[in-house]
Amino acid sequence: MTTKKTRPQAPSFDFPLPFTTVDVVIFTVADDALKVLLVQRPQDKKSEPFPGWWALPGGFVDVAVDQDLLACAERKLREKTGVLTPYLEQLGSWGGAARDPRGWSATHVYFALIPSRDIELAKGANAADVAWFAVEDVLADPRLAFDHAAILQTAVERLRGRVEYTSxxxxxxxxxxxxxxxxxxxxxxxxxxxxxxxxxxxxxxxxxxxxxxxxxxxxxxxxxxxxxxxxxxxxxxxxxxxxxx
Amino acid sequence: MTTKKTRPQAPSFDFPLPFTTVDVVIFTVADDALKVLLVQRPQDKKSEPFPGWWALPGGFVDVAVDQDLLACAERKLREKTGVLTPYLEQLGSWGGAARDPRGWSATHVYFALIPSRDIELAKGANAADVAWFAVEDVLADPRLAFDHAAILQTAVERLRGRVEYTSxxxxxxxxxxxxxxxxxxxxxxxxxxxxxxxxxxxxxxxxxxxxxxxxxxxxxxxxxxxxxxxxxxxxxxxxxxxxxx
DNA sequence: AAAATAGTGTCTTTGAGACAATATCAG
DNA sequence: CTGATATTGTCTCAAAGACACTATTTT
CATH class of the missing domain: 1.10.10.10 (Winged helix-like DNA-binding domain superfamily/Winged helix DNA-binding domain)
Known part of the structure; x- marks a missing residue:
């Protein structure tokens, strides 16, 4: 996660700022099951929390690249799946002192629905660390990084709730x-x-x-x-x- | 907005962080009308954006005080109204480069419902800068600080939508x-x-x-x-x- | 013709909408 | 008793649930 172009921070404040991230819960249906896309966190770097754990795709907002939160979510989605214009809706936000060992952080979560045929999982070096999981399995054994298990739980409830009365x-x-x-x-x-x-x-x-x-x-x-x-x-x-x- | 107790930021990153704030849309019904609580931004300090404009109550997350986003929202609510345990629900989040002249910022918005009799508006020095406004009037002439007019619009739509099928x-x-x-x-x-x-x-x-x-x-x-x-x-x-x- | 899947018809039930009727209080 | 508001009853309607039935294709 690097910033290509740095911009001077406007006024400097004398208090610490939380980290700001965006995560995307990407759903599809394949093999007669509801699936969610997860990425594996880096194994090697010890600076990164939850090494080797599976997590929702997402990461830090890049203030030099992302115009707003939605654009950031679309970028994360594009980077992992190649999909450009899926159904994308804001799910909510989670923030607190305890969810990331690096410090106070807040994540803005979106959820996306994509047809399984449209998907072209991220190629290249990091192809192996992106995969689809049956939602049922993940919820039964919810060992995800950060508070992502709770976020996924909420996303599934929201999806099920909406499906009861929408298209x-x-x-x-x-x-x-x-x-x-x-x-x-x-x-x-x-x-x-x-x-x-x-x-x-x-x-x-x-x-x-x-x-x-x-x-x-x-x-x-x-x-x-x-x-x-x-x-x-x-x-x-x-x-x-x-x-x- | 000052931090009473500073905590060393965990690892330092080489990219700028967005500001993180929490705003609360506080609704009540009084005089046969739906009302929303607004606060007036400081007139004097030129460093503060939108001087003299009305805004939703809220402000920066204080990482030394707020355990998580919900606790932060409850603190803002308590500081302005004295109410402790109202109905409080997350509305969503708004973030981008353009919404605050000081830089990239993201706000986590909650909405609260409180009975008008429970309210004791913030006393003391800043009593005059907190007031109830008829939602109808504000939406008809939506000159609010930041993107708060859009946020209020969304909050009212969410409230009206929920009221159609909930208690x-x-x-x-x-x-x-x-x-x-x-x-x-x-x-x-x-x-x-x-x-x-x-x-x-x-x-x-x-x-x-x-x-x-x-x-x-x-x-x-x-x-x-x-x-x-x-x-x-x-x-x-x-x-x-x-x-x- | 048989199997399999697509599509339709019918009856019941739930709960909302409209609106009339009745109940209980203060004066 | 009258006026005002609270509470109940009746009739209709829209849309879901259950389930039987018909239609169109392949083999």
């Missing part, structure tokens, strides 16, 4: 996609079955899909393909999926 | 309160009328209110008083108030 899962699929494919994504993220008929009615009534011709499935009856009318913002449904107790 | 407005009332009083708060925040019958059914079905004996109103029929079963977390309703187009 978010559509951002996890490459276009065009079929309604059965989309339903499958909902079921994977929510970890429960969803009724076919009600699902179709809800999706089509929400008016966010545009037909894109039939897609030839591997076999059997072909299904209608759809694209998103708006690739930036999810649609909000009038009710959640299950008001059941 | 949040209950945190704006002192206990015990009556259902008609609570309904009035909903109407003020949402800025529209709410049906009485449906409102009562919804509130009572959600099981978050406990009866607290009759409250003698100014006249007419007395209403049942209620307290919150859980003073920390709001209840989520199965649907929003108006799915109408």
């Amino acid at each position: 978010l899962p559509a951002f996890l699929l490459p276009e065009p996609f079929t309604l059965p494919q989309l339903q499958r994504i909902y079921e994977i993220v929510l970890n429960r079955a969803v009724d076919k008929s009600g699902f179709r009615t809800r999706m089509l009534a929400a008016q966010f899909l545009v037909e894109a011709g039939h897609v030839e499935g591997s076999s059997n009856r072909p299904a209608m393909g759809y694209r998103l009318a708006d690739r930036r913002t999810p649609v909000v449904f009038p009710r959640t999926f299950s008001p059941r107790d | 949040l407005p209950a945190f704006l009332l002192p206990e015990p309160f009556t259902l008609p009083q609570l309904q009035r708060i909903y109407e003020i925040v949402l800025n529209r009328a709410v049906d009485k019958s449906g409102f009562r059914t919804r509130m009572l079905a959600a099981q978050f209110l406990v009866e607290a004996g009759h409250v003698e109103g100014s006249s007419n029929r007395p209403a049942m008083g209620y307290r919150l079963a859980d003073r920390r977390t709001p209840v989520v309703f199965p649907r929003t108030f108006s799915p109408r187009d």
Whole structure:
């Protein structure tokens, strides 16, 4: 993490400043499972905390490069996955004296949804230290650097919560996609079955899909393909999926 | 903003750090209107940006005093209002090169809901520079310091959004309160009328209110008083108030 | 024709919206 | 009793849940 161009800090203050970082929780669905992208922290350098541990991709804000927090998050995402314009939403921020052994730090966390086919994991020297993990496995054995386990936990809760009443899962699929494919994504993220008929009615009534011709499935009856009318913002449904107790 | 106790910064880095601040959007309802607490920035000191402008209460994180971001937000809130344990939720963070003339800065924003009777505005020397403003007025003429107008806008949208399907407005009332009083708060925040019958059914079905004996109103029929079963977390309703187009 | 998946129809239930009706207090 | 406010009841409607049924493809 080096600064290419240094800029003089405006007035100097007589009190210590916390570190400012940005982390990105990058989700995708592959192999019928919700996955999250993790990077392995350097093993060798002893100055770096949590050597060899897995962590969310992220790092220090570079005030000479990043115009704002969102731009910084987009940069981190691009550097690790090559993806340019995914669904990206701010999750929140975590900051305190104890989360980083180097001192008081605060991280601004974003979460991203990307179709698994769009991904081209960071190549070159550091290719080996980036990998997808099944969210279920990571949460069951949450040994992540810093407070990243808690952050991931919050991100998954936020994702599951949103999926109950928005079209978010559509951002996890490459276009065009079929309604059965989309339903499958909902079921994977929510970890429960969803009724076919009600699902179709809800999706089509929400008016966010545009037909894109039939897609030839591997076999059997072909299904209608759809694209998103708006690739930036999810649609909000009038009710959640299950008001059941 | 001075640090009482300085702590040596762990390792020194060769790149400039952004400033880290915390701001709090403090809402209450008084005089039949949604209000927000603002503080006036110092007029005299020329080193301070936006002299004389109104701003959200907040300021630099004090790494010697604040254990974490939430504790910092609670401190700011306590210093301005004397309130100890209100409803407090993280709103998000704003950071970039342009928002503060002194340099790259990032602020972590919380929003608080407090009953207007609990408030004791900051006394002493700086009593005059803290005041309640009608949210409607501020949004109509949004001349606030930094990017605080945008932050307030987001906070109001978040509040209005949550109020559609949660019991949040209950945190704006002192206990015990009556259902008609609570309904009035909903109407003020949402800025529209709410049906009485449906409102009562919804509130009572959600099981978050406990009866607290009759409250003698100014006249007419007395209403049942209620307290919150859980003073920390709001209840989520199965649907929003108006799915109408 | 059989298997498999895509897509539709029907009935029930939940909870909101509209609005009328009744209850209980002060004066 | 009257006025005002609190509280309840009735009818309708939108959308979800359950589940059976039909449609279209491949083999």
